[in-house]
Amino acid sequence: MTKFVYLFEEGNQSMRALLGGKGANLAEMTNLDLPVPPGFTITTEACNAYYEMGEQISDEISDEIRHSLKALQDHTGKALGNPEKPLVVSVRSGARASMPGMMDTVLNLGFNDRVVEGMAKLTHNRRFAFDAYRRFIMMFADVVMEIDKNEFESIMDQVKKARGVTKDTELNAKDLEEVTHKSLARYAEIKGEPFPQDPTNQLMAAIEAVFKSWNNPRAQYYRRMNNIPQSWGTAVNVQEMVYGNMGEKSASGVAFSRNPAVGDNHIYGEYLPNAQGEDVVAGVRTPVALDEMKQWLPEVYDQFCDMAKRLEQHYGDMQDLEFTIEEGQLFLLQTRNGKRTAQAAIKVAVDMVEEGLVTKDRALMQINPASLDTLLHPRFNREELAKAEPICKGLPASPGAASGQIVFSAKDASRQVLNGKKVILVRKETSPEDIEGMHIAEGILTARGGMTSHAAVVARGMGKCCITGCSDLLIDEKAKTMTVKGVVYKEGDVLSLDSSTGLVYDREIHTVPAEIAGDFETVMNWAKETSKMNVRANADNPADVQKALDLGAGGVGLTRTEHMFFEKDRIFQFRRMILAKTKEERLEALDKIRPIQQGDFEGIFRALKGLPATIRLLDPPLHEFLPKKDQEITDLAGSMGLDTEEVKKVIESLQESNPMLGMRGCRLAVVFPEIAEMQTAAIIRAAINVKKEGIDVYPEIMVPLICTVKELSFLRKVISNVADKLIEESGIDMHYNVGTMIEIPRAALTADEIAPVADFFSYGTNDLTQMGFGLSRDDAGPVLDTYYQRGIFENDPTAILDQKGIGRLVKISSKEAREVKPEIHLGICGEHGGEPSSVKFLHGLNFDYVSCSPFRVPIAILSAAQAQIENPRDYLSSDLEHFFGREK
Amino acid sequence: MTKFVYLFEEGNQSMRALLGGKGANLAEMTNLDLPVPPGFTITTEACNAYYEMGEQISDEISDEIRHSLKALQDHTGKALGNPEKPLVVSVRSGARASMPGMMDTVLNLGFNDRVVEGMAKLTHNRRFAFDAYRRFIMMFADVVMEIDKNEFESIMDQVKKARGVTKDTELNAKDLEEVTHKSLARYAEIKGEPFPQDPTNQLMAAIEAVFKSWNNPRAQYYRRMNNIPQSWGTAVNVQEMVYGNMGEKSASGVAFSRNPAVGDNHIYGEYLPNAQGEDVVAGVRTPVALDEMKQWLPEVYDQFCDMAKRLEQHYGDMQDLEFTIEEGQLFLLQTRNGKRTAQAAIKVAVDMVEEGLVTKDRALMQINPASLDTLLHPRFNREELAKAEPICKGLPASPGAASGQIVFSAKDASRQVLNGKKVILVRKETSPEDIEGMHIAEGILTARGGMTSHAAVVARGMGKCCITGCSDLLIDEKAKTMTVKGVVYKEGDVLSLDSSTGLVYDREIHTVPAEIAGDFETVMNWAKETSKMNVRANADNPADVQKALDLGAGGVGLTRTEHMFFEKDRIFQFRRMILAKTKEERLEALDKIRPIQQGDFEGIFRALKGLPATIRLLDPPLHEFLPKKDQEITDLAGSMGLDTEEVKKVIESLQESNPMLGMRGCRLAVVFPEIAEMQTAAIIRAAINVKKEGIDVYPEIMVPLICTVKELSFLRKVISNVADKLIEESGIDMHYNVGTMIEIPRAALTADEIAPVADFFSYGTNDLTQMGFGLSRDDAGPVLDTYYQRGIFENDPTAILDQKGIGRLVKISSKEAREVKPEIHLGICGEHGGEPSSVKFLHGLNFDYVSCSPFRVPIAILSAAQAQIENPRDYLSSDLEHFFGREK
Secondary structure (H helix, E strand, C coil): CCCCEEEHHHCCHHHHHHHHHHHHHHHHHHHCCCCCCCEEEECHHHHHHHHHCCCCCCHHHHHHHHHHHHHHHHHHCCECCCCCCECCEEEEEEECCCCCCCCCEEEEECCCHHHHHHHHHHHCCHHHHHHHHHHHHHHHHHHCCCCCCHHHHHHHHHHHHHHCCCCHHHCCHHHHHHHHHHHHHHHHHHHCCCCCCCHHHHHHHHHHHHHHHCCCHHHHHHHHHHCCCHHHCEEEEEEECCCCCCCCCCEEEEEECCCCCCCCCCCEEEEEECCCHHHHHHCCCCCEEHHHHHHHCHHHHHHHHHHHHHHHHHHCCCEEEEEEEECCEEEEEEEEECCCCHHHHHHHHHHHHHCCCCCHHHHHHCCCHHHHHHHHCCEECHHHHHHCCEEEECEEEECCEEEEEEECCHHHHHHHHHCCCCEEEEECCCCHHHHHHHHHCCEEEECCCCCCCHHHHHHHHHCCEEEECCCCEEEECCCCEEEECCEEEECCCEEEEECCCCEEECCCCCEECCCCCHHHHHHHHHHHHHCCCEEEEECCCHHHHHHHHHCCCCCEEEEEHHHHHCCHHHHHHHHHHHHCCCHHHHHHHHHHHHHHHHHHHHHHHHHHCCCCEEEECCCCCHHHHCCCCHHHHHHHHHHHCCCHHHHHHHHHHCCCCCHHHCCCCHHHHHHCHHHHHHHHHHHHHHHHHHHHCCCCCCEEEEECCCCCHHHHHHHHHHHHHHHHHHHHHHCCCCCCEEEEEECCHHHHHCHHHHHHHCCEEEECHHHHHHHHHCCCCCCCHHHHHHHHHCCCCCCCCCCCCCCCCHHHHHHHHHHHHHHHCCCCEEEECCHHHHCHHHHHHHHHCCCCEEEECHHHHHHHHHHHHHHHHHCCCCCCCHHHHHHHCCCC | CCCCEEEHHHCCHHHHHHHHHHHHHHHHHHHCCCCCCCEEEECHHHHHHHHHCCCCCCHHHHHHHHHHHHHHHHHHCCECCCCCCECCEEEEEEECCCCCCCCCEEEEECCCHHHHHHHHHHHCCHHHHHHHHHHHHHHHHHHCCCCCCHHHHHHHHHHHHHHCCCCHHHCCHHHHHHHHHHHHHHHHHHHCCCCCCCHHHHHHHHHHHHHHHCCCHHHHHHHHHHCCCHHHCEEEEEEECCCCCCCCCCEEEEEECCCCCCCCCCCEEEEEECCCHHHHHHCCCCCEEHHHHHHHCHHHHHHHHHHHHHHHHHHCCCEEEEEEEECCEEEEEEEEECCCCHHHHHHHHHHHHHCCCCCHHHHHHCCCHHHHHHHHCCEECHHHHHHCCEEEECEEEECCEEEEEEECCHHHHHHHHHCCCCEEEEECCCCHHHHHHHHHCCEEEECCCCCCCHHHHHHHHHCCEEEECCCCEEEECCCCEEEECCEEEECCCEEEEECCCCEEECCCCCEECCCCCHHHHHHHHHHHHHCCCEEEEECCCHHHHHHHHHCCCCCEEEEEHHHHHCCHHHHHHHHHHHHCCCHHHHHHHHHHHHHHHHHHHHHHHHHHCCCCEEEECCCCCHHHHCCCCHHHHHHHHHHCCCCHHHHHHHHHHCCCCCHHHCCCCHHHHHHCHHHHHHHHHHHHHHHHHHHHCCCCCCEEEEECCCCCHHHHHHHHHHHHHHHHHHHHHHCCCCCCEEEEEECCHHHHHCHHHHHHHCCEEEECHHHHHHHHHCCCHHHCHHHHHHHHHCCCCCCCCCCCCCCCCHHHHHHHHHHHHHHHCCCCEEEECCHHHHCHHHHHHHHHCCCCEEEECHHHHHHHHHHHHHHHHHCCCCCCCHHHHHHHCCCC
16 A cells, blocks of 8 residues: 655655655654654655546545644644644645745644634743734635735734834734734635634645645746656645744744855855744845854854754755744754755865765766856956946845846736846845746846845746845835935836846946856866766857857867858858859859858868867758848849849749748758858868868768758768869868768658768757657747646757657667667757756767757756766767777 | 679569569560570669669679670571671660650661671662661660751651652662661761761660660659659660561561450450561551451461460460561560559459459459559540530540540640649650650540550550540641641640540530449459458548448548538638637637537438548648638628738737648647537537437547647547537447547657557558658648659658658557557558558558548558458458458
């Protein structure tokens, strides 16, 4: 029989999949004899069973919950609903992967009209008892019954107004009793039935609400963004409440064993005296720095620091802790590996290796490859920054540099971004509803909240520039203005945020590229030494190539020759070539184009200094290069001495019903071999010239979009006829490769026929995904929206490689290609080449390299290293052997 | 070492792949001691080697040819170029499959200035010798040197004019000597060198020319039309010449052992006295019927009839023979299984079984499934025909009935057909250049030529209506007119051809559908008994269903529900549904549509009488249903009380970059489940109503275009929610299936996940091919043209299933589906379902059925039977078991 509920003492940290992260760590801490309030965890499997039964908790699971509740009551000597010995619990979600703030929580569960009186007597604190009860009513109504929180918050506001006070803390016991009674009445009025008094019913309803919250839209969105499978489900933790709001010697707080923003090895945290934990996270009041506890409660402080270090050593990673001090007594409510900025992750990893706490492999595994992205974002130009005058200062919650126009809501953010604007989201404090707006904003600025507020945690998770707790900021959301020291800023005004310092500027400041140095460089060197796969970059010009090499690329995996033609002075010849009516005219235009391409290639080869460059022959449909508007067409016709109507006819004749499935890729070269001949000549002449300068060159000519080996055989002959002749004439000893993209399903399915004719395969997983799913990226929008909603797709397969379907094509074809040609070189140049899970998948298939955009190169390098650590392979990329002299 | 050349006595009929059809049969006849002039065959492998070496005959092969030539000289006691004992040979192509007239031939090879004098002396026939030499000069110049034939024909014309004669036969020896000398001079003038006098050089050049002709455009086109692989190559036959033009007791002819047009068991042929074989085939003179030989040369006639019967028995099939009578002596130059009309094939098959000559299986294998198409073409309405007056009569060369506008050239045929016209191609005689025009014409009418002329042979091969030798016809190709008994007809006038009688009418006559009866029925019954796979039809309305059942279908494999909506009175509601802005509006429109669909389905179920019907949910992109033109949009908006601009906006919003890869298929139903609900209700209510009438029903609901099992799981739930409720309410005991199309590559690759949720898979190989090749059928035109030219594609993969690539997806997925769900029902409803080679492939994968258009049902049934004969399988389609009570 499956066990669906575990007491904390029955679990441990290895049971993360079953108990969720929070549950497994509460169990682990319990067994380490740390001060954890007792409780139990309902498993993720129970959540899945709930959905499988059509959103119902089975009798079997209900029975187990009651059984564990009894054990908890026996353990504490308290009982739910017993006014003499009242048990009060929290009910919290906890998935395998941390999803902060995405799901629901109910606190103070167990209160009812009788318990509140008992609690008042027991604690000699009537104010506390009614505060807890009225909080519970509001939370239960909101989370379980889906009643708008404002219904109850307005009662608080009325009472405060009546008393002439502004802060919650200024209300006394009697006031809160009044709030409680009014809340109960309001509840009954809305629901048509009284507030539930049976604590067991309260509990079951709260558990179900947490299960349900697994599928709320923001949880779905978060999962999609973080590639968390829906099938994981969430666990539910039921735990005895402890109270940080019990009085003067009480507090609630959160802390990191090291600084999560920059990585310093110094315990770092915040607490709110006399408050519940939710108040800290919500950012309603700005909390006190943990260091101040040294003066306030020195023993508790020392005890906490000891525990934090002990846990850090135990887990071998930086910890993120939640704690409560109830009347001077310390309780730990949560520990987990702390989320951190990429900057912090790198520093922590290097420090921990130096401290001898973890191995290099372990340290590399601690860094989230995707987060490195943020380190590669540009920083402000130092000179401009020096000249600028900050208008105010907040907390450096998540580092970065961002300029943009002010917006005051997530909705406005969406609207402006759709209009092509860059925005800074300015909020009093953020809430889970803001998550999409935060995602699309350049940066986030809040007036309230600390380093661990919602805004800070979420922004760090996204690697987004964020400044919190900027108390000089007065925001009027309705009027869409913010006032700083008397100056009013309105929507659309420009702000710049330097979140490494927390300074805010009211002008645009330009940025400069990031560089890899210091600890970052150390980590990237470890990763390169560990990885068995090369990482190349997609780069179309010498500047991009240089950027890619600076970021650690080991060559170029894709140069798109067509991008070279969109520049204004070049497109004219290209259009002449397209509009040519005879082969002679076309050859004449191509003759003009060739030297331009050759110049580009020379620059690329020079920058590469002997590293390989894979250059793709012309790929997109020709009509993409032609003007669309009447005036442009007339101008073009005029400048070419052609008739406008004639040009229009050519443009029309190039229109296709499904251009994605039409005349493009190698089909262009098969129809007009002279284009491939020109491009080959440009590549080979460039290579010869650069080689003559004493620089090694390694050109690879790539044929796109083949569906049958015969296309490649035909074009390989076209290419080698030109190339061999030029090389022979030059008298230079030079090698070049000819290979193909595998981006059409049929090509993948006939790899055994194609491999003998190809020196290399480069997988174009963008097209392979579009054709394999029968879904064009340009048209997928409306489909994806519904598919996410209905749980049919969990993420966008064009962003994360679908390993089951498209990955199978990659697997079949790479295996069969290697069978007939063991030395064939395998790589990928689709956008999946810089996505960590896809990189790991391709590592497993013994790929030689992945190629991605320059800014994703460090991500791919770290992913490849992690893949080797998780799943070691023997096969060493021949790139690494050949170009970097690594030995097998 | 590979042997590249075989003497006739070294081969036999089983070596067809190596020696080609002609070569293998010449060898077989030689070994049967039939009177075959000696010779040798250069193999198809030599042809392939020629192409692999970059169009060069290797030294090894040249040596073998010389060696065999020596053996031939020893055997005959003659020698090439020896004026005393001159060897003269023919050089003919001969592929594995017959490709009549598509490749090149050189006759009379061996003549030169000295041989012609020797031959004149030897034969005592100076006229014959110079006629043969001048023919050789012209043919060699044309075929080997690519000099226009007219250069030499005009010399003949000049000489005839000078002599004041009109016929070639009226020229005497001296005249022909003059023609010969002038031809040699003209040749030297054009080529800048004298005509080659060395017969061995002549021979090698002619062999190379025949190899080259394997790749001429008309041979490529013919191969594509007949699905003959390029890799087969052609053999070359070098054979001693015999002369049907040696004098009064000489003749050349062709014959069939039975009538190739209707199948009568009576030897059937034609000959030209004192002529070479090419004259018969070319149709220059209208030949004499074979029966007349009985009077002329009774012994030769009897000898020939005996040989023909003997060969028919030897090969177990009707024979097509070429013969020459040289001075009263009979020679056989070719035998092969005779091409015949479908009508003849059926009669021959039934007769041969009755005669005990072949088994039923053997008889079924003799019929080309694709040819059955022609039997299903409509015939003229008998009453209209009776009233019409024929304008002239020709030979019934290929049966059928056709009306169309007159065109006088293949080019004009193309032009008019592109303009949507139906045409009758009228020619003096056809030549291989006309082949495309013949293909697209409704029918062919020629003034000259017999039943075995080019026009007749090719038309029969195509199953095209054709009347030849209509001698009342005077054609002026330049003026584009034809005159019949003084009446002038011009391009665009309408003709009707009844080629079962040979009568031509100058008005349109309407047609009536064909039916399956007599021998055709017998053959179809044999095929049905033999086949282990069911054949269903694609039919969208009761009339089509009835047609399909009449033609032998065992159910409906595809009903496209959208076709029901293009009718004018229905589209309005459908458009309302599309333009609905809320779910309520959409439901209202759907409510109006439901009863209409239900009525259609009731008709279909009634016609099927308990046979299964697979009904596909709405599939095409919605914008296909909306008007395109401004006026139509305005009208639509007006009739719906909507604003025109608003409707335009909706239409615009539905436009997609790649509609093939966009919002269509099940994606529509996932986004708007109410459409699937309406369609399910219509299907199930219809089924219930018809079942209440006492007629069995077997509905299968098919979900199109899935790419992941989750789509199907979601929609299966939507469907069964509606269906189960309706069935329960009706109190009727009724079963329905829910299945899916496999038409997206990813679906095929994840069949193991999908199969558990599907009762059946129906392969949509149209889409699977388009996505698998990355080539949309709408845009493929310009690509295919070049791809055929360059030999990259040999045929259109949307017409003939690509077994290697797309077939592999079908194979993988059907295998994996059966592994997880052995009882899953497998079928295909793409257009490949009626294509013989594809049907055979699917038989091999244990498919339950193929579904095709009604007119292709008999083709599919015969193909399935042939598949079972060629490659017997144990698996009996559960369709045949379930609906036809066949036992395993």
